[in-house]
Amino acid sequence: MNTARGRECSLANALAVVGERWSMLVLREVMLGQRRYDQILANTGANRDTLASRLRTLVDAGILERQQYEQHPPRYEYVATEAGLALQPILMSLMEWGNQYATSGPPPTVFTHSCGAELHPRTVCDHCGETLEPGNARIERLGAVR
Template sequence: MPPKDADPRPCSIADTLDLVGERWSILVVRELFHGVRRFDGIARNTGASRDILTARLRKLEGAGIIRRERYSDRPARYEYHLTEAGRELGDVLLMLLKWGDRHINPDDPPVTWTHSCGADLVPDVVCSACGEPAREGAHSPRGRGVRPA
C-alpha cells in the first residue's frame, strides 16, 4: 500500500499497464495478432484458465481493445478481433519481442515476423521528424507527468 502522502506521477505508461500490464491480457492480444480468434484456441495457446481468460476478454472488450463477433447462434459462440486500438498494441508487442529475442533468447529466438516486403521484420522506434532511433535522441520529457527532481 502506498504511503498516505504518496502522489504518483501522472503517466500514460502506468495507465496503460493498469489495463494491459499483466501476462494474460498481453498474451490474448498476441494470439489475436497470430490470427487465433476463438476462445478455446486462445486458452490453449496462452495456458490461461477459462475464468481468467473470460475476465481478460471482457476487460479488453470493455476498454475497446478487442471486439466480439458471434459466429454461432446455437450455442452462442464468439470470435474475438482486434480493434484499431488493439492493432496499435502490435508495435508494443513487436518491441517486447525484439527486446526478449536480444536479452532473453539471444541464441534461439522463437518467432520471426516477416514484413509485407518479404524481409524479416526488425522493429525500431524512430523519431517521426528525422528518422533517428528514439533511444539515441530522446531528451527530457514535457507534460503533466513531469516533476522537478
C-alpha cells in the same frame, strides 16, 4: 486517468489496461490470428477464469470486440479494434526484446514484412527519421509538475 498515488503518467494508465501477463498473451494470440476462446485458452496456458476475466477487461477497454461467428449455439471470436491494432508494434517490440534478452537459443518467433524480409521494429523520429538510440531522446513533462 491514473488515480494511483504518484505522478500522472500515460504509461501507468496503459499498464492498468494491458500490463498484465495474460492480457499480453491474449493480444499475442489475437495478433497471430487465433481469435476463438478455445484457441486462445490452449495457446496461452491461462485457466478459464483468468482468460474470461482478461477477455472481458480487453473488450471493456475497447481493445478487442466480440463478434458472433455461430448462432446455434451462440459462439464468439475476439477481434482487435483500432486501439488493439495500435498495440501491435508494442507487442512486436516486446517480443523482439524477449528474443534478444530473455530467450536462450534461436527465437521462437520472427517477424517478416510484406516484402518477405525479416522485420525488426524500430522507433524513429517523425521529423528527421533518425532511429531511437540510448541517449538521443528525452521525456518531457507537459503541464503542471508535482
